[in-house]
Amino acid sequence: MISESFIARPPSSGTVAGFIAWGTGELAASGIEGARREARLLLEIAYGMTTGWQLGHGDAAIEDAGAFSELVARRARGEPVAHLAGRTGFWTLDLAVSVDTLIPRADSETLIEALLAQRPDRGSVRSVLDLGTGTGCLLLAALSEYTLATGLGVDRVPQAVALAAANARANGLSDRCSFVAGRWDNAISARFDVVLSNPPYIPSGDIPGLMRDVADYEPVSALDGGADGLDDYRILVPALRRLLAPGGVGIFEIGIGQDETVPALGRAAGLRVEDVRCDAGGHPRAVVFVM
Known part of the structure; x- marks a missing residue:
């Protein structure tokens, strides 16, 4: 189940590392296995940031987290990553x-x-x-x-x-x-x-x-x-x-x-x-x- 904190207060901005940590926590709480790996995949789908790029740019800023937050919410409800990516x-x-x-x-x-x-x-x-x-x-x-x-x-x-x-x-x-x-x-x-x-x-x-x-x-x-x-x-x-x-x-x-x-x-x-x-x-x- 998605936590109330996620539903009420999705982050509006932050760093790559911060969003990965937040997404990992939300996905893990909803029972998604490999939550950190999947958070990275969702960040790539949302903004085109490859996993390799993410690893070297953890402090890079993300000004608008709407796309990522929506993908995390959908994945936490069980929607397959392939459907999210298309x-x-x-x-x-x-x-x-x-x-x-x-x-x-x-x-x-x-x-x-x-x-x-x-x-x-x-x-x-x-x-x-x-x-x-x-x-x-x-x-x-x-x-x-x-x-x-x-x-x-x-x-x-x-x-x-x-x-x-x-x-x-x-x-x-x-x-x-x-x-x-x-x-x-x-x-x-x-x-x-x-x-x-x-x-x-x-x-x-x-x-x-x-x-x-x-x-x-x-x-x-x-x-x-x-x-x-x-x-x-x-x-x-x-x-x-x-x-x-x-x-x-x-x-x-x-x-x-x-x-x-x-x-x-x-x-x-x-x-x-x-x-x-x-x-x-x-x-x-x-x-x-x-x-």
Whole structure:
């Protein structure tokens, strides 16, 4: 909870070091982990002062603290830093984000790492399909590595499709990809060398217990995987048999505890499980299927 002192008396001016200390205290009091690091990030968002610059200019004056105070208040209520900044980094890309899509996270980069391990020859991939594309992060990251490839991103949310297309333009990849609004693989008749997906996989009953910056600010439709978290895998995994080109690879993100159930769905559909790759935290995160 935000303290009464913050609500009634946000500072009007001060030094960089003073504002970092104040912001750190307010964020820590509201339960934000890494409060000092986040205070520095918010100061950078508000005034363009990089963390490196802040470290060397702690006594620099800030005459109008309104922008910083507002960001601290919003973050203390749980609003994600990426939403406050309007963008985030993913792989080697800079991506715009919005409330209409999941915020790209480092865990999802595991899918790109798995793809590179499976297809180290950068000329070996010519077509990529991304189901539930959101910001376009997976498709655009794949295209940035496989420069001869073209791709298609599908999302049922029209606003997400527009955002992904804008991210493609901003990263110089719009000439090699397109985005359409649709429900998963409906009406797709082509086959692809690579199919990527980060479907909703949180069991419905677990969503209220997620961190508030996820549960309160990210779209439930992109989180809720049904009673056991597997609803969308039951659709997507069997679809790989008609979506993958001969020798193709399908890579799906999974949640905690799904490293046996999702591969089992693939085996039941006649697919081979080539790999289950862990993220940086050591959690199984990407299942690799091949025809």
